Amino acid sequence: MSLLKIENLTKEFTVRKSVTKGHTIKALDNVNIELKERELLGIVGASGSGKSTMARLMVLLYRPTSGKIIFGENDVSKYKRSKLKNYRRNIQMVFQDPYASLDPFHNVEWHIKRPLIVNHYKGNINDRIAELLTQVKLDPPSQFLTKFPHQISGGQRQRVYMARALATEPKILVADEPVSMLDVSLRIEILELLLSLRDSLGISIVYITHDLSTVSMITDRIYVLNKGQVVESGNTKDVIENPVDEYTRRLINAAPDPFKKIEVE
Amino acid sequence: MAEGLVVENLTVGYHWENGFSKIINDLSLSIEKGIIFGIAGESGSGKSTFAQSIYNSLSYPGEIISGKVYFEGKDLLKTPKNELRRIRAVDITFIPQAAMNALNPVKRIGDQFNDVLEAHGKSSAEYEQNVMEVLKMVRLPPDILHNYPHELSGGMRQRTVIAMALVLSPKLVILDEPTTGLDVLVEHDILIDLKKIQRKRGFTMIMITHDLSILYEISDQIGMMYAGELTEYGEREEMINSSAHPYNYLLLKSIPRIGVKRYSGIRLAGNPTNYDENSKGCQFISRCPYRTYECELAHPDMNIVSGGNHHYRCLRYPQWKTDEK
Numbered sequence: 001m002s003l004l005k006i007e008n009l010t011k012e013f014t015v016r017k018s019v020t021k022g023h024t025i026k027a028l029d030n031v032n033i034e035l036k037e038r039e040l041l042g043i044v045g046a047s048g049s050g051k052s053t054m055a056r057l058m059v060l061l062y063r064p065t066s067g068k069i070i071f072g073e074n075d076v077s078k079y080k081r082s083k084l085k086n087y088r089r090n091i092q093m094v095f096q097d098p099y100a101s102l103d104p105f106h107n108v109e110w111h112i113k114r115p116l117i118v119n120h121y122k123g124n125i126n127d128r129i130a131e132l133l134t135q136v137k138l139d140p141p142s143q144f145l146t147k148f149p150h151q152i153s154g155g156q157r158q159r160v161y162m163a164r165a166l167a168t169e170p171k172i173l174v175a176d177e178p179v180s181m182l183d184v185s186l187r188i189e190i191l192e193l194l195l196s197l198r199d200s201l202g203i204s205i206v207y208i209t210h211d212l213s214t215v216s217m218i219t220d221r222i223y224v225l226n227k228g229q230v231v232e233s234g235n236t237k238d239v240i241e242n243p244v245d246e247y248t249r250r251l252i253n254a255a256p257d258p259f260k261k262i263e264v265e
Numbered sequence: 266m267a268e269g270l271v272v273e274n275l276t277v278g279y280h281w282e283n284g285f286s287k288i289i290n291d292l293s294l295s296i297e298k299g300i301i302f303g304i305a306g307e308s309g310s311g312k313s314t315f316a317q318s319i320y321n322s323l324s325y326p327g328e329i330i331s332g333k334v335y336f337e338g339k340d341l342l343k344t345p346k347n348e349l350r351r352i353r354a355v356d357i358t359f360i361p362q363a364a365m366n367a368l369n370p371v372k373r374i375g376d377q378f379n380d381v382l383e384a385h386g387k388s389s390a391e392y393e394q395n396v397m398e399v400l401k402m403v404r405l406p407p408d409i410l411h412n413y414p415h416e417l418s419g420g421m422r423q424r425t426v427i428a429m430a431l432v433l434s435p436k437l438v439i440l441d442e443p444t445t446g447l448d449v450l451v452e453h454d455i456l457i458d459l460k461k462i463q464r465k466r467g468f469t470m471i472m473i474t475h476d477l478s479i480l481y482e483i484s485d486q487i488g489m490m491y492a493g494e495l496t497e498y499g500e501r502e503e504m505i506n507s508s509a510h511p512y513n514y515l516l517l518k519s520i521p522r523i524g525v526k527r528y529s530g531i532r533l534a535g536n537p538t539n540y541d542e543n544s545k546g547c548q549f550i551s552r553c554p555y556r557t558y559e560c561e562l563a564h565p566d567m568n569i570v571s572g573g574n575h576h577y578r579c580l581r582y583p584q585w586k587t588d589e590k
Contacts (some may be wrong), residue, residue: 047448154308183307184477185533188519210449213478217521240523254453256478257522258505264461 003204004058004091004172006033009067011053011228027053029228030067035172035204040194042219042236043208044251050228051208055176058206059093060084089119092165096177098157102149108133108160109145115167132163135201137193155186159193166197173197174206179214191218212255216240224248268335269298269437269469270319275332277311277318277493280325287542288314290493292332293567296486301463301470303484303501305477305516311493312473313362316441319471320359321349336437355385358435362442365422368414374425375410381429392432399428402462404454420451424458431462438463439471444479456483477516481505486574489513492548495567499575509570509577511555511585531555531588547580555585 009031016022028050035041045051056062057069060079069077076087095101102111112129121128133141136159149157158178165173175194179187195218198205207219215222215236222239224232224247232245243249277289288311296302306312317323319334321341334341336357341349353359361367369377378396379389389396400407403424414422423443430438443459444452460483463470474480480487481501488498489512497510508514515533534552546561547553553560565580579585 046450183475184516185307185519188521191521212449213521213523216523217527250450252523254449255523256449256452256476256482258478258481258517258520259522260482261501262457262460262482264457264464 001037002034003037003039003071004033004035005068005070006031006054006058007068007070008032009057009069010065011050011057011062012065026228028057031225031228031230033223033230035206037204038198038202039221040198040205040207040219042215042222043206043225044210044212044215044222045225046210046251048227049225051210051225052176053228054225055093055174055206055208058172058174059088059091061093089168090170091172091174092168092170094158094162094165094173094175094178097181098154098161099149099181101161102157104149107146107148108152111160112164112167115164119168121167128167132166133160135166135197136160136163137189138163153186154182155190158182158190162193162197166201170203172204172206174208176208177210178207180209180211187214194218210251212240212251213257224251267298268295269300270296270471271333271335272296272319273333273335275315275318275334276330277314277323277327277332278330279314279327285328287330288327288493289318292493292495294488294495294498296469296471298469299467300485301460301472301483303480303487304471304473304490305475305480305487306473306490307475310490312475312490313441315490316359316361316439316471316473320353320357320439322359351385354381354430354435355433356435357437357439358430358433359439360426360430360441360443362445364426365419368422368425370414372413373410374412374414374417378410378429378432381432385433387433395432395434396428399431402431402465403428403458420447420455423447423451423455427455427459427462431466434466435468437469437471439473441473442475443472445474445476452479459483478520481517489516494548494578495576496549496579497575497577499570499573499577503570503573503575507570507575509575509582510549510579511553512549515554547578555581555588557581 009028010026011028012024012026014022014024043051043054053062057064064077068075071087079087109129112132113125116125116128130141133144138144138156138159179190182190191214194205197203209215219236221234222236223230226247232239232248240252243252272292272294275289275292276287278285278287304312314327318329323329329342382389382392397407405421405424405428409417444455456479472484484501486499487501487504489496491512496512504513519533531554545564547565550556550560559580565578567576567578569576
């Protein structure tokens, strides 16, 4: 069953040269994407392909120019105020740069407490914070509560941010390049955390990246975006083994692999 | 075998409010002429400090405590400032991290090329041929000389910086994270071009990055840095096929690859580099799954795998290999 459905979505940005002159750029052009329940979905593309715009549209940080975003049965694309807040409780986003997404003036506890307070959490807040930190494998939680972002590593920061995102008990997590800023040995742990969150919490995850090797490791299905259009989609294994589109082939060829050596004449 | 660069017992550190901490500890390395030598390390391993040290461009609070860096028989660390100024860009050049953002935003690219030439007393007319040649090498159209940096894409700016570094045909090129922040497709193209240029011109290239995949793709020889030391270095093929140090072995295992099943054996603990100045034993011990009591007692020396150029710093080689299940 589909959880989130993007239908004929187009997003245009206006580039102004002056007050009167300007033209529009189509960041996304008539895109259709379907996210199923308990699915790990990959959206792949090089820079400028519109993949981050897609992420921002999904959580309604941007509004579509045309098209629908259907969550459950309702088109959420024009939601405002309480309806929007309610929708955002169900869909949360993890950003690329864990060094920028946490507030350097506040400790870990504060970051996770905020969404709980804002959403009027009914139970014991401290227990819930501990539970969330355990979920993202920051164990024991007491060791991290009073830490400030600069005292923990990039991978741990990304985990704190994920705990914060999970605080509202979302049904969907949108992760935009969550590992590209991290060291190799930390990367794999975050990817495995995504897998385990999907399995243990039953949430759907949209994983957005330019790196096909990590996509092939964790996702069930992928969409390949190029210049705002879906050029290829399907089962991850099928797409990577038998790419139909030329652009997908280029991406696969460029995916970093230590066992591949660049040979020049 | 001629040496492109020889580093002897280099020790470097930084002054903090609580004293001084060593970042690079007694590092020795000799790099052959005309090859691509890749240095890999995680954040905090000291790889960028190493790059700045061998270029002798480290400034306070960083300080080079001891060591020698020989380039063509000269110790770069003892060379006076004005002479360093003369040989930089001419004989040896360094492209630091995020150099593409260091282009002057209010000057045309062509004028910035002229700045480089004039700083070394060369006339731009005389070197026009060279400029055109390096631009062709990095596959940029000559028109970009009339552009400002903001009119170029990230990849083009990176190519511009590489071209600028090569215009006086240096013999040694040091690159620190040359493709970080670039798109995969652009990154792949630049790596191929870099290797082509290196092969054509035959200079020695030292590339430093945290991205093990691209390093193994491009390098002839590879060195792994951990907590300010080289844990292992040698020919790429030996490093990849028969690692002598668990760090390199486990890192390679942890890289996701297309069409390869996920590795489920012993794993590298994900806590970042932790340099312990007081430790008597191996620096890698806290993350090493193969450690035994002997690793705590003595600091491992650099050893050579018999009959080759493959160096490693591990007490338990080759026993640890049989621990692997």
